[in-house]
Amino acid sequence: MPQLITEANELATAGVTISHLSKSFGSNLVLDDISMTVAPGSVTALIGPSGSGKSTLLRCVNLLEQPDRGTVTVGSTTIEAGAKVTDRALLALRRQVGMVFQSFNLFPHMTVLRNVAYPQEKILGRSRAEAEERALTLLERVGLRDKAQQHPGRCSGGQQQRIAIVRALALNPRAMLFDEPTSALDPEVGVEVLAVMRELADSGMTMIVVTHEMQFARDVSDHLVVMADGHIIEEGDPRAIMAAPSQERTRRFLSAVLER
Amino acid sequence: MEAVVAVLLGLPMTLLVTAAAFAIGLVGGIPLMLGLRSRHRVVRLAVRFVVDLIRGIPPIVWLFVLFFGVSIGALRFNALAAAIVGLGIISAAYLAEIYRGGFATLPAGQTEAARALGLGRRSTFVRVLAPQAARTALPSVTTFLLALLKDSSIASTIGVTDMVFAANTFVRQNPMTAGLTPFFVAAAVYVAISIPLAIVARRLDARMRRSA
Numbered sequence: 014m015p016q017l018i019t020e021a022n023e024l025a026t027a028g029v030t031i032s033h034l035s036k037s038f039g040s041n042l043v044l045d046d047i048s049m050t051v052a053p054g055s056v057t058a059l060i061g062p063s064g065s066g067k068s069t070l071l072r073c074v075n076l077l078e079q080p081d082r083g084t085v086t087v088g089s090t091t092i093e094a095g096a097k098v099t100d101r102a103l104l105a106l107r108r109q110v111g112m113v114f115q116s117f118n119l120f121p122h123m124t125v126l127r128n129v130a131y132p133q134e135k136i137l138g139r140s141r142a143e144a145e146e147r148a149l150t151l152l153e154r155v156g157l158r159d160k161a162q163q164h165p166g167r168c169s170g171g172q173q174q175r176i177a178i179v180r181a182l183a184l185n186p187r188a189m190l191f192d193e194p195t196s197a198l199d200p201e202v203g204v205e206v207l208a209v210m211r212e213l214a215d216s217g218m219t220m221i222v223v224t225h226e227m228q229f230a231r232d233v234s235d236h237l238v239v240m241a242d243g244h245i246i247e248e249g250d251p252r253a254i255m256a257a258p259s260q261e262r263t264r265r266f267l268s269a270v271l272e273r
Numbered sequence: 274m275e276a277v278v279a280v281l282l283g284l285p286m287t288l289l290v291t292a293a294a295f296a297i298g299l300v301g302g303i304p305l306m307l308g309l310r311s312r313h314r315v316v317r318l319a320v321r322f323v324v325d326l327i328r329g330i331p332p333i334v335w336l337f338v339l340f341f342g343v344s345i346g347a348l349r350f351n352a353l354a355a356a357i358v359g360l361g362i363i364s365a366a367y368l369a370e371i372y373r374g375g376f377a378t379l380p381a382g383q384t385e386a387a388r389a390l391g392l393g394r395r396s397t398f399v400r401v402l403a404p405q406a407a408r409t410a411l412p413s414v415t416t417f418l419l420a421l422l423k424d425s426s427i428a429s430t431i432g433v434t435d436m437v438f439a440a441n442t443f444v445r446q447n448p449m450t451a452g453l454t455p456f457f458v459a460a461a462v463y464v465a466i467s468i469p470l471a472i473v474a475r476r477l478d479a480r481m482r483r484s485a
Binding site for chain 2: 100104121177181
């Protein structure tokens with residue numbers, strides 16, 4: 014199987030650093046002074062019960078949520094909460110980070126090809142021919158070239174999610190965020206998506222993955238972060254934590270997930 | 274037969290008033306919709322007030338005010354202009370609300386995905402949200418057009434020579450023989466335009482749904 018992103022080797026992927034990040038929704042403190050480092054080219058899995066703040070943390074990395082305090086650094090771009098964030102700084106950050114959502118969020122009025130090509134034209138200034146050629150190459154690599162002229166509504170969930178990954182990759186991101194990418198999918202379909210993610214990890218992409226897929230977290234991620242109630246309660250080597258969690262809270266969460 | 278011809282002579286005026294007012298509404302509804310969706314609270318509230326005010330005043334009052342009330346220096350509306358402007362303003366307010374509703378039904382994930390890709394506000398709005406909102410709004414826009422076609426008949430009250438005006442005139446000129454025939458003729462013509470329009474709109478909507 015060819016490498017999914019040759020570019021990842023050319024453009025060094027970036028690390029992600031989160032420091033002293035806090036975020037409230039109203040009076041509800043969702044993230045409480047979170048600090049975390051993701052080394053370039055590494056994969057971090059973020060797990061924890063729902064409501065623990067893991068999705069919010071992920072969304073703070075590309076500023077879909079504005080943190081109240083703290084800083085987010087991707088590569089050489091740092092955004093500090095509180096200070097007025099200019100649109101330019103925001104775009105500079107987002108252009109380095111690709112994101113994949115639980116609900117895919119493909120644009121339903123565009124064909125699969127246009128979904129992947131249009132952002133490249135707009136953001137990287139590629140010509141239409143160039144963008145579509147790259148889109149087709151990437152679609153080919155995830156086995157969906159024959160879907161190029163269809164609308165996303167005609168594709169299965171697993172296909173849509175692979176297209177969403179390709180759409181983000183086509184912009185040459187230096188890090189990728191995944192927000193429960195397989196939670197909306199049947200298990201056997203999720204496997205196709207996980208396979209693409211595994212390949213991406215092997216090719217050296219920096220990834221932060223919010224997931225309930227414990228096997229993926231154990232086998233693919235380099236670093237495991239367990240969150241509960243807006244705090245990181247435990248982090249470290251995925252196999253070590255899963256074999257012997259040091260926190261009671263982690264133990265309860267893991268046994269609940271694994272029993273399912 | 275005479276009645277039919279007399280009423281049909283009013284048809285071009287009915288179509289003119291409807292089409293012109295609808296055109297004003299289609300275009301004028303856009304800035305109002307943008308105001309209703311503004312990031313600034315003050316703008317939002319102000320435009321909301323204007324839209325509700327326009328919709329709160331009965332169309333016939335609008336036409337009377339514009340026709341009898343407006344005389345600023347040399348500017349006076351003749352009956353046709355007052356009808357087109359009045360119905361145009363009302364259309365803009367209703368269509369703004371319909372457009373806004375089209376955007377409101379879009380999942381938040383669409384905006385988030387566009388932002389996460391790094392698309393700016395403008396591209397997100399024009400290329401991602403607006404085409405989808407237009408699709409959702411299309412059935413309501415057509416329904417509004419059909420209502421406007423019939424409402425254009427109130428222009429006859431200020432002397433625009435549309436179908437209803439023509440029917441009225443014919444009845445007055447032939448009090449012994451006309452009966453209600455001219456009004457039935459007018460009704461039949463309204464129906465004859467409305468039904469095909471509704472069918473075309475449904476087809477269009479179904480086709481868009483299939484491709485989406």
